[in-house]
Amino acid sequence: MEDIISKYLNKKATVEEKTKLLQWIKEDIQNKNLFIETRDIWLLTNDIKITESDIDEAFIRFNREVNKSSQKVNRKVILPTIRNIAAVAAVVLICSVTTFYWGRNSFAPTQEEATIMVMNQIRTGKDSKDFITLPDGTEVWLNANSKISYPEVFAEGERVVSVEGEAFFKVKENKQKPFKVNTKDMNVEVLGTWFNVNNHASRSSSETVLLNGKVQVENNIGQKIILEPNQKISISKTDGSYSVSKVNAEDYTLWINEKLTFNNEQLVSILHKMKYWYGIDIVYNKDIPLDMRLSLTIRKETKEEIFKLLELITPINCEIKDNDQVTITRK
Known part of the structure; x- marks a missing residue:
C-alpha cells in the first residue's frame, strides 16, 4: 500500500489504484491515520529543506495551539450544548502548519477524499x-x-x-x-x-x-x-x-420547539405531551385527577423540576425511575 500512497501523492496513481487506496482508508481508522501521517510528512518534505530548528519551532507552535484548543474545549463543557469538533480542529491545526506547503505542491483532495478526512461531530448534554x-x-x-x-x-x-x-x-x-x-x-x-x-x-x-x-x-x-x-x-x-x-x-x-405551553389544559393532556417532550414513559393510576386543568409553560426546565412543580400544585406524587420512566400516584 505504501507504493500506491507514494504514487497518489506524486499524482501518478491510476484510477484503479486510487479506488483501491480509497477502499483501504475506509476499512480501518488506523489506515486512515497512517495515510494522513504519510501525506503530512510528504507535504513537509517534498522539494523543501527542513532543518532541525524548523521542526522544533513547528512542534512548539503545534503544542501551543493544542493547549489553546484544549482550554476552549474545557470551557465549552460547562455550556448546555457540547460541540465535539476534534476532527475539524485537527484539520485546522494541520493547515495552520502546512498552508505554505499545500500551495507550493498544489495538492488538493477530491470531494470524496475530503469527506473521508474531515468529519464533524456534535454532541448534546x-x-x-x-x-x-x-x-x-x-x-x-x-x-x-x-x-x-x-x-x-x-x-x-x-x-x-x-x-x-x-x-x-x-x-x-x-x-x-x-x-x-x-x-x-x-x-x-x-x-x-x-x-x-x-x-x-x-x-x-x-x-x-x-x-x-x-x-x-x-x-x-x-x-x-x-x-x-x-x-x-x-x-x-x-x-x-x-x-x-x-x-x-x-x-x-x-421536543424540537423552544417551549411547551399549556393554557387551561387537562392534566391527562399535559402528561401526554410531557411524555414526548422529555422522551420518557409516564405510568399513572386511574385515581389521579386527570381532568384537573392547569396552565404552565415549560422551557429549559428539567423533568425533575417540572414533576416537582406538579407535586406542589396538584394532589399527586411523582417518582422518577431509571431516568426514563415516571410513576405517578395520588397523594
Whole structure:
C-alpha cells in the first residue's frame, strides 16, 4: 500500500489504484491515520529543506495551539450544548502548519477524499438540545444526550450521517443523492422528507416516526420496511424484530420547539405531551385527577423540576425511575 500512497501523492496513481487506496482508508481508522501521517510528512518534505530548528519551532507552535484548543474545549463543557469538533480542529491545526506547503505542491483532495478526512461531530448534554444545518441544507434538531456525525462535504451519489440518541430531520430534496441516517440498529434512507429517529442506548428498541414523505428503514438483519406518514416502526435491538403502528407523528416532534405551553389544559393532556417532550414513559393510576386543568409553560426546565412543580400544585406524587420512566400516584 505504501507504493500506491507514494504514487497518489506524486499524482501518478491510476484510477484503479486510487479506488483501491480509497477502499483501504475506509476499512480501518488506523489506515486512515497512517495515510494522513504519510501525506503530512510528504507535504513537509517534498522539494523543501527542513532543518532541525524548523521542526522544533513547528512542534512548539503545534503544542501551543493544542493547549489553546484544549482550554476552549474545557470551557465549552460547562455550556448546555457540547460541540465535539476534534476532527475539524485537527484539520485546522494541520493547515495552520502546512498552508505554505499545500500551495507550493498544489495538492488538493477530491470531494470524496475530503469527506473521508474531515468529519464533524456534535454532541448534546443531559438537558440541552441543538439545531444544525448540514452542508446540503438539511435541517437537524438534536435532542438531549445525543450525537450526530456528518462529513464536511457529502460524497458523490449519497448523503450519509450517523446518529446516537434522538434527532429530527427535515431533509433537503435531492433525487440524485439519497439521504441516509445510520444508527447501530437500523438504517433509514430518504429522498426528501421529515422524520424522527430515536435509538437512545437506554431503550430496548430503536424507533423511526415519519411526518411526511416516504422512508425506507432497514433493520440489523437486512429487512427493509417502507413507512407512510404517521407511522412508527419499532425495531428490537436484540433480534431485529419490528412492529409498525399508526401514531400522531406531531407528538414525537414536540421536543424540537423552544417551549411547551399549556393554557387551561387537562392534566391527562399535559402528561401526554410531557411524555414526548422529555422522551420518557409516564405510568399513572386511574385515581389521579386527570381532568384537573392547569396552565404552565415549560422551557429549559428539567423533568425533575417540572414533576416537582406538579407535586406542589396538584394532589399527586411523582417518582422518577431509571431516568426514563415516571410513576405517578395520588397523594
